[in-house]
Amino acid sequence: MSTLAPALQQIGSTAQTLRVAVPIAALLALVPLVLPPYGAILLAYGLVMAIGALGFNLLLGYTGLLSFGHSAYFGVGAYAVALMVKYLKVGSMELFLVGAIAASVLITALFGVVCVRYTRIFFGILTLALSQVLWSLAFKFFWVTGGTDGLRVPTPSLFGGLVTGAGDKTAFMSHAYYYYVLIMFCACAALMWVIVNSPFGMALQAIRDNETRAEFVGVRIWRYRWVAFLVSGVFTGLAGALWVPLNGLTTPDIMHWTFSGEIVFMTVLGGFRSFAGPIIGAIVFNYLKTYAIGYTVYWQLLLGTVLVVLVLSLPTGIVGTAGKLAAKFRARSSG
Amino acid sequence: MSLLVTKDLVKWFGDTHAVDHVNFTVRDSEVLALIGSNGAGKTTLVNLISGLFRPDGGQILFRDADVTHQSVHGRIKAGIARSFQLVNLFDQLSALDNVALTIFSRDGKTRNLATLASGDSAVWDEAADILRLFGLEAKARMLAGGVSQGERKLLDVAVAYALRPKLLFLDEPTSGVSTREKAPIMDTITSVVRSTGISAAIIEHDMDVVFNYSDRIVAMHQGTILADGTPDEIRRNEAVTTTLIGTTETR
Numbered sequence: 001m002s003t004l005a006p007a008l009q010q011i012g013s014t015a016q017t018l019r020v021a022v023p024i025a026a027l028l029a030l031v032p033l034v035l036p037p038y039g040a041i042l043l044a045y046g047l048v049m050a051i052g053a054l055g056f057n058l059l060l061g062y063t064g065l066l067s068f069g070h071s072a073y074f075g076v077g078a079y080a081v082a083l084m085v086k087y088l089k090v091g092s093m094e095l096f097l098v099g100a101i102a103a104s105v106l107i108t109a110l111f112g113v114v115c116v117r118y119t120r121i122f123f124g125i126l127t128l129a130l131s132q133v134l135w136s137l138a139f140k141f142f143w144v145t146g147g148t149d150g151l152r153v154p155t156p157s158l159f160g161g162l163v164t165g166a167g168d169k170t171a172f173m174s175h176a177y178y179y180y181v182l183i184m185f186c187a188c189a190a191l192m193w194v195i196v197n198s199p200f201g202m203a204l205q206a207i208r209d210n211e212t213r214a215e216f217v218g219v220r221i222w223r224y225r226w227v228a229f230l231v232s233g234v235f236t237g238l239a240g241a242l243w244v245p246l247n248g249l250t251t252p253d254i255m256h257w258t259f260s261g262e263i264v265f266m267t268v269l270g271g272f273r274s275f276a277g278p279i280i281g282a283i284v285f286n287y288l289k290t291y292a293i294g295y296t297v298y299w300q301l302l303l304g305t306v307l308v309v310l311v312l313s314l315p316t317g318i319v320g321t322a323g324k325l326a327a328k329f330r331a332r333s334s335g
Numbered sequence: 336m337s338l339l340v341t342k343d344l345v346k347w348f349g350d351t352h353a354v355d356h357v358n359f360t361v362r363d364s365e366v367l368a369l370i371g372s373n374g375a376g377k378t379t380l381v382n383l384i385s386g387l388f389r390p391d392g393g394q395i396l397f398r399d400a401d402v403t404h405q406s407v408h409g410r411i412k413a414g415i416a417r418s419f420q421l422v423n424l425f426d427q428l429s430a431l432d433n434v435a436l437t438i439f440s441r442d443g444k445t446r447n448l449a450t451l452a453s454g455d456s457a458v459w460d461e462a463a464d465i466l467r468l469f470g471l472e473a474k475a476r477m478l479a480g481g482v483s484q485g486e487r488k489l490l491d492v493a494v495a496y497a498l499r500p501k502l503l504f505l506d507e508p509t510s511g512v513s514t515r516e517k518a519p520i521m522d523t524i525t526s527v528v529r530s531t532g533i534s535a536a537i538i539e540h541d542m543d544v545v546f547n548y549s550d551r552i553v554a555m556h557q558g559t560i561l562a563d564g565t566p567d568e569i570r571r572n573e574a575v576t577t578t579l580i581g582t583t584e585t586r
Contacts, residue, residue: 012449016443199439199455200448205438206425216385217494218440227448319585 005173017178018220026136029179037174041246042290046283047185048242053267053278054192055235060264061272062196063228064208065119069111069127070263071321072134073233075255076100077240079138082151082250093156093180096241104237105133106229112229116222119211128257136254150251153244173246181242188235189279195231196275204228236263269310271317280318336362337536338502339384339415344393346379353379355558356393361502365527367536368545371555372579377538380555381504386416387411389533398501413442414501418491420510420538426480433479434548435462437497444513462497469493469529485516492524495503503528517541520549546570547564554579 008105021150032040052074059065080103084090088098115126138145145151154174155165158180163174194199203224206214217222242251253259262285270281288306292299339361346354354376361367369377386407392520395403397413405413425433438458439445453459461586466472469489472483479490488508497501508524509517525548528535539545545552545566552569554562556579564571569575 070395141479185526194451197447197451197453198449199436199445199452202428202432202436202439202452203445204427209427210423210427212387212421213425215407216417216419217437217498218408218422219445220408224445231448326338 007094014197021189026181028182029317032175032178037170038173040178041170042286044173044181044246045290046286047181048239048246049263049282049286050279051185051188051242052239052263053270053282055186055232056263056274057197057230057267058204058228059234061274062201062208063204063225065116065225065228066124066264067115067127067232068124068257068264069129069131069255070233070236070258071106071255072127072131073108073236074240074243074259074263075134075138075250075252076103076210076233077237077242078250078254079145079151079240080104080237081241081244082146082153083144085149085153090152091157092161093158093245094160096156096245097238100209100237102327103235104234106239108230108233108237109226112226112233116225116229126260128260131255131260132257135252135257138252138255140202145252148251150249152249156245174264178212178248180333181246184238184242184297188238188327192235193252193275199243199328200224200227227254242317252318259321269307269314271314271316274319277317279321284318337361338363338398340396341380341384342394342396344380344383344395346376346383346388347391352558354383355392357555357558357560359553359560361534361536362551363534364529364532365534365550366528367534368549368552369536369555370542370545370552371561372541374557375555375560377397377555378381378506379558381417381506381536381538384410384416385504391438393485409498411498411500414499415504416495416498416500416502417493417504418508420506422484422487422491424479424487424491425493428479429476429480430466430482430486431462431475433490433494434465434497435459437494438462441498447556453556458484462478465493465497469496485512486518488512488520489523496527499535503533503535506537507538507540509541517544525585 033041052070054071056067059067070079077100079097080100084096086097091097111130115123116129118126139147155169157164158176163176203214203219206217206219211221240254265282266285267278268281269280269285271277288305291304292303296302316324318320337360341357341359344354344357344359346353348353357380360529369380371377375430379388383390386405390403394401397410397415400413402410402413425436428436435452438461439452444455456493463472463475467477469485469492469495471489473485479487480489492505492508505524509520512520521544539551549566552564552574553568554569561578562569562575564572
């Protein structure tokens with residue numbers, strides 16, 4: 001066996017990923033041209049949630065930590081934008097992103113110090129409790145956060161003011177903003193791909209598989225978990241910042257633990273053992289939720305039933321099941 | 336020359352003296368066997384030296400430096416590595432990834448999250464070389480959780496070896512494998528250890544393995560050192576024979 005073979009094979013798998021990812025990105029770029037505005041906006045929501053789910057899955061799928069508090073970081077991103085509008089009169093999307101990233105870094109760095117010393121149920125409960133603290137702050141400090149009324153966020157300007165939201169908001173959201181979200185999604189997905197395939201990403205997977213052994217090969221467990229927590233929270237905060245101009249309003253609901261549950265659900269639905277799982281899960285979940293809400297007032301019952309059936313019938317998620325079916329098909333056609 | 340010295344090392348679990356004022360030495364470039372019945376304190380001693388447990392008393396000197404209060408990472412950097420009695424691997428990573436990750440960690444490269452691991456061909460080359468050294472090159476692409484028990488034992492040692500230690504503790508490297516597999520596993524391990532000039536301290540229950548592969552034997556009993564000597568000296572030691580290896584004559 002050539003000693004270079006392993007490295008070359010891994011580079012090959014990256015090239016293989018690009019061969020799949022580039023046509024999908026091209027197809028996504030065609031969406032505003034072929035779908036009605038509502039369809040493009042709906043997909044923009046899905047892509048935004050996919051960024052959040054990608055961040056969440058760095059902890060669940062790659063580090064083995066189940067967070068029930070990612071609504072907090074999503075909310076921090078969204079509220080950072082809303083507060084910049086309210087107090088600083090900022091209207092630039094780039095400044096929103098900078099502010100949201102700074103706020104997410106601050107909060108996740110702090111929460112991470114508390115949480116990463118624990119695993120399993122203790123980690124889950126701690127993340128949930130801390131997110132509920134932020135939710136109650138957003139709920140009670142109404143003179144700052146607007147309470148249950150929330151805070152409005154007007155249409156931002158994009159690319160340093162080159163594109164403004166003046167005029168038809170629907171057209172802006174379904175075209176200019178959709179492309180902005182798509183660019184951010186592609187950048188975030190590429191960045192996360194590099195992170196999970198970096199030596200750091202390998203160390204996280206080692207911690208997930210066997211914490212004791214990871215320590216005995218020199219991996220500093222808490223430190224690596226903390227960095228993963230930070231990166232995960234920042235991705236989710238970024239998603240919150242991109243979400244709030246789409247929605248036009250942020251309320252404490254997005255910091256509630258039930259929203260954390262949605263992030264968990266979309267990731268499990270897509271399949272947390274694969275890179276693409278959370279992306280597919282977020283987009284599918286977004287469509288399911290939107291259509292369930294439009295179909296009946298008992299949408300939570302309908303959505304819950306559909307999701308239970310999906311998870312029971314697809315235990316490895318949509319992507320995991322698709323992979324298994326493809327492997328079976330390949331085996332049958334080659335045999 | 337002594338590589339590792341423990342002075343009056345003590346570890347209590349409640350009222351039990353798991354390690355009771357143990358003065359233990361590992362010399363340069365030797366293969367040492369640590370024997371004793373279950374509960375004698377062998378694994379606790381290794382856990383104390385490798386940093387998994389904190390001692391309740393005593394001192395650990397490695398290459399004349401006091402490492403008693405150093406972290407696991409500090410001891411790894413100093414040159415102490417270990418394998419585990421129950422194989423401890425990253426089961427969802429391939430055999431090659433297990434070794435490569437260890438090399439990345441050893442070289443301080445796991446801090447890097449901005450470049451693809453696959454691009455560092457020096458690491459992958461070294462990982463492939465280590466697998467070849469342990470006869471595992473054919474299993475490089477298999478998940479560590481999917482190889483046979485004997486191969487997992489070897490991979491466990493290969494992972495520890497990838498840290499380039501000066502002293503390698505191996506906790507029962509042949510437990511749970513068939514009698515037929517024991518000799519090839521020990522041949523491979525001792526050949527790697529001797530060819531690189533490092534020291535190995537092997538906890539082992541199988542007396543054939545102990546007497547065939549070690550230069551020196553330390554026998555433990557109830558948390559203390561019962562005897563210390565060459566295989567011939569230990570074979571002739573009456574205290575050891577009666578308490579620990581009463582069955583050797585029947586082997």
